[in-house]
Amino acid sequence: MTTITKPWDDVADKNVVLRFIDTNLKGSGQVMFQGNALTGLLFLVGIFWGAIAAYTITVAIGAVVGLVVSTVTGMMLHSDDDSMRIGLYGYNGVLVGAAFPTFLAGGVMLWIYLVVGAAASTIAFLAVANVFKTWGVPALTFPFNLVNWFFLLAAFQFLRIETSDLSAGQFPQHIGDASVHAEITFSFLWDTLFRNVSQIFLINNTVTGIIFVIALLVASRWAALFALIGSAIAMGSVLALGANTVDIGNGLYGLSSVLTAIALGSVFYNPSWRVFVYTVFGVLVTVVIHGTLVSAFAPISLPAGTGPFVFATWLFLLPKKKFVPIQHDTIEGGAAEGKDSIAKANG
């Protein structure tokens, strides 16, 4: 597809070790829907840059471990080879691996927990993909979120896993004036634009965001463009609504919107003006759903993750043209019907 990576692709196909590395890099790239090894490599570069800058190198190491473990799990489960080779068994694991050290602590037991979680993310991917294939819709990063939410919540009950980086439980409160009135400078807007992208891998770093956009450019100009469009629209709408400025500046309100914009605008639909308008609307709904999850998860201390992207994108992929819904009329064959109606139904 992309000519830049052609020499590598030729080599990777012939060598078992390189092929394994290639599969893993593509897994990293699939977090933003790009089965491209160079994109995936640049994602990892960006993750290491941001993790080192924040003195949280375990996040980057976790990402690599999670990526490899989930990919190997996919191999051991006799999964479909073609889907394997383009990285579909790795993109949830790399996120699990970045998320656990971000929110949890705990030495050796944490790493065992991470390995189990990354392997479980592949099981979850196969399960969720099977269910949603019924409606021609992909699993997206729901398997990551499922594993992330389940394992983070469970950690409260385990002494050997620490949950100190999860916020304390509280009832949802309406946001106060003070959380909203910060100075909106050019540098704030610039940082937010790219941190909305970097936070997809749980990294809060402008340079990482720029690296990620370049990584997208390598694979697809449309993807890079829609990433920035999604980021800008999310930023504008959430500033207009008046959300927490610290969270906005850290890219938390935009990460899901960036993914929704790439998914709807450049991956699952062919770019067009209609699709552009549909995508913009999808981004607005993603911003709202991020607010939803922040409130809904307040009492149980969970982060929203990429959940808003998943729910919004499913919502916008499921409607079909000329779809005929079930009518408000008699449904035959229900258990409430009498024996006679059985005869009628059979006869």
Next chain:
Amino acid sequence: MTTITKPWDDVADKNVVLRFIDTNLKGSGQVMFQGNALTGLLFLVGIFWGAIAAYTITVAIGAVVGLVVSTVTGMMLHSDDDSMRIGLYGYNGVLVGAAFPTFLAGGVMLWIYLVVGAAASTIAFLAVANVFKTWGVPALTFPFNLVNWFFLLAAFQFLRIETSDLSAGQFPQHIGDASVHAEITFSFLWDTLFRNVSQIFLINNTVTGIIFVIALLVASRWAALFALIGSAIAMGSVLALGANTVDIGNGLYGLSSVLTAIALGSVFYNPSWRVFVYTVFGVLVTVVIHGTLVSAFAPISLPAGTGPFVFATWLFLLPKKKFVPIQHDTIEGGAAEGKDSIAKANG
């Protein structure tokens, strides 16, 4: 179908503007499963009556705006024309439009929020209807509830949307004696009987309830009868269980039961004694699920909406006669099987 509306139907079919109005009125009627313009018009009359009486005219205006926006959204998405003409793209939007001004405040931003929510309800309808068509079951008002719950929760995070009419978060507490021991007079029972109906559109008004029953009568005598049966059974059972008398009197415990009764008793099954018994049981379960949602939503300040109706009615529409469930026996083709079993499965 109904001869009363025949002259109108003939005119409406020939004029673009009248056809658009007709489609919207039927959308209003479909909240209680009646694709009938006069029913829908009377619903709107009842809403305005109740909203004006309570000095909350924005609820009625919101209902009309939500109705029109969601219908237009359906048109722009190239939806199925026949389903459009009987109002299936409007019944969630009209509820979104009545609900937002009931629970939120906020000037211009609220109305933008409402327009986005109403448009999103049509996307959600197409998505939910697509999923549940798999089992021959309709979307009901789940799209409204989804949008309502999502947008209300999100509003906590937005300074420009006020959530002052949502109750404060709290843990579920067992109801105290004081909340239950009110005087049960004839006027209490009479008001409750009809407020159970009026609250479907978030209106707390006896006259509105009577107008709604008349609106049902215009389209279907069975629907009107089952609405009152559902209301009476809900009232009786919840008084016997000992629930909050203020909530009962305001029609909150009955609104979902009325919808369940109409749906199971007169719309999706053909009326019969078996179906009547099944419907009564469905109403009892609806009452319980209302209690469930009141408790479950206590920590996150959400109203139950018509959620109890949706969950109960799905539960009672999904069982089929002579259905053969998956047995407790070996399932072939699982990812846990070895390569040999692949051979066996394929061979």
Next chain:
Amino acid sequence: MTTITKPWDDVADKNVVLRFIDTNLKGSGQVMFQGNALTGLLFLVGIFWGAIAAYTITVAIGAVVGLVVSTVTGMMLHSDDDSMRIGLYGYNGVLVGAAFPTFLAGGVMLWIYLVVGAAASTIAFLAVANVFKTWGVPALTFPFNLVNWFFLLAAFQFLRIETSDLSAGQFPQHIGDASVHAEITFSFLWDTLFRNVSQIFLINNTVTGIIFVIALLVASRWAALFALIGSAIAMGSVLALGANTVDIGNGLYGLSSVLTAIALGSVFYNPSWRVFVYTVFGVLVTVVIHGTLVSAFAPISLPAGTGPFVFATWLFLLPKKKFVPIQHDTIEGGAAEGKDSIAKANG
């Protein structure tokens, strides 16, 4: 199948009353996937033993009432006869019947509540089984959990049902040192091994657990073996993670794991080394999900029930060999497409 029960089977087939008893006993047995009347009878014996020992005979009586009510409901709904005869309409009801008197109180109204809940569990079984049949996956005990969670939560709103045995709502807190450091003696391990089994029917009793294992042995040696394997692995892993020792000793962390082990290791997959490894992994995930539900349900006072088993087993049954997921590529026919694309799609 099992020669021990052959004489009984011959008699039961010829007499209406005995056949009804046989159907009910098999319903009891199906809680652990055994359509075997002797297994079911021994389960009931174990329940009565444990309930009498704990002065909570109502739990055992409730179990029998729930079993009979749900089975009769299945008959009245013209359910599939073969599934009926092997007990598939009773296994959720027997659990509902044991659970309600465990967590609720309230005289006559409680028993009416229990009868409604048990009947609703059969409706819920037919509904859930219909939905999950789409992916070739059984309903498991999800219908029980659904009814249990719904009716327990609702009880907070009803004066005539007491919820004094449900814990008070609280935000999830990280477990303290004190809850973990108990003395782990041989007798603690022995008791836990069998209470993990007895708690499946909400009984906290070592002898009951032993009776349950014998009951499994009657029907399937593999089932009995995997029950003990699941129990041991759950115990070991949760002690290593450092969970609440009182809960572990009462069998709460193992009950779902025992069911997962029987289901994956001996029922739905044919025993093999691959399946054994897969099952062990499934048990680990079950233990984590139990922790998840304990945290998630803390604010709303709910018990986890057999929910962790259901979610983990679904997760491990849904992945298929050589499954081809939806690719990250254009999806045709979406509502966002223009009219032209309609033409293209149709042409």
